[in-house]
Amino acid sequence: LVRSRGLGDVYKRQILYAEQSNEPAGDFAINILIVEDEEDVASRIANGVRQSGFVYEHAYTGDDAILMGQDNAYDAIILDLGLPGKSGLEVLKAWRAAGLTTPVLILTARNSWTEKVEGLNLGADDYLTKPFHTPELVARLNALVRRAAGHSDPLLTYDNLILDPARSRVSLDGTDLDLTAFEFRLLKYFMTRQGHVVSQSELVEHLYSLEGMRESNTVEVYISRLRRQIGADKIKTIRGLGYRFG
Ligand code: CA
Numbered sequence: 001l002v003r004s005r006g007l008g009d010v011y012k013r014q015i016l017y018a019e020q021s022n023e024p025a026g027d028f029a030i031n032i033l034i035v036e037d038e039e040d041v042a043s044r045i046a047n048g049v050r051q052s053g054f055v056y057e058h059a060y061t062g063d064d065a066i067l068m069g070q071d072n073a074y075d076a077i078i079l080d081l082g083l084p085g086k087s088g089l090e091v092l093k094a095w096r097a098a099g100l101t102t103p104v105l106i107l108t109a110r111n112s113w114t115e116k117v118e119g120l121n122l123g124a125d126d127y128l129t130k131p132f133h134t135p136e137l138v139a140r141l142n143a144l145v146r147r148a149a150g151h152s153d154p155l156l157t158y159d160n161l162i163l164d165p166a167r168s169r170v171s172l173d174g175t176d177l178d179l180t181a182f183e184f185r186l187l188k189y190f191m192t193r194q195g196h197v198v199s200q201s202e203l204v205e206h207l208y209s210l211e212g213m214r215e216s217n218t219v220e221v222y223i224s225r226l227r228r229q230i231g232a233d234k235i236k237t238i239r240g241l242g243y244r245f246g
Helices: 007-020 039-051 062-071 088-097 113-121 134-148 181-192 200-211 216-230
Strands: 031-035 055-059 076-080 104-108 126-129 156-158 161-164 169-172 235-238 242-245
Touching (some): 031 062, 039 055, 039 134, 055 062, 076 134, 088 104, 113 126, 113 161, 156 181, 161 181, 181 200, 200 216, 200 242, 216 235
Parallel strands (some): 076 104, 104 126
Antiparallel strands (some): 235 242
16 A cells, blocks of 8 residues: 555545445545454454444454554554554554554553553554443544544543543543543643643633633632542642642
């Protein structure tokens, strides 16, 4: 496969084509690499991907995956981290070291948030915990391809905390948090300014227009609520100056 045009164009053509026909999209199809050693999981993914009008190729082992990822221009890759032989994390590391920028969605084992964080730090673009629902996987795949086509909205991470702006979701140790819309925006603002001191007036100014609130003591209340949920030490009070996340 030789990519001779921008991904954005490919994606637009794919959408146009899908609206006109149920047939496979031929030259303009989104091409996905599925890396998964378990046959039943792989075929479930393959069915979901095919129903979305995507085409796919399948790798069972880490070694095959490394080669296929480097030799073909996939639009996105689904990578199971639990592979025999070379692990998914090693595969991802090899791809990124070789300069491969294809969006990668990793599949992680349940209760393994360290794997998720490691994967994201190694350059994964999204993750899904097993067991997962195929429609969710396909939806995320669509979002990944869309983002790669120029509508980027990357995940924000800090330690064991992951914020997903595109899906308005926050997880701590791999468990989703139930934040209010305001708490979410407050956290997002902090996470985009990691390590910087944010004054109370800056927060009020930024958040006021969104919520119709301007009392700085109200901000304090929200910050203490947020601290209870994400861990108090993540937002430090800098006396006389404001707050610092991270
Ligand atoms: Ca596996």
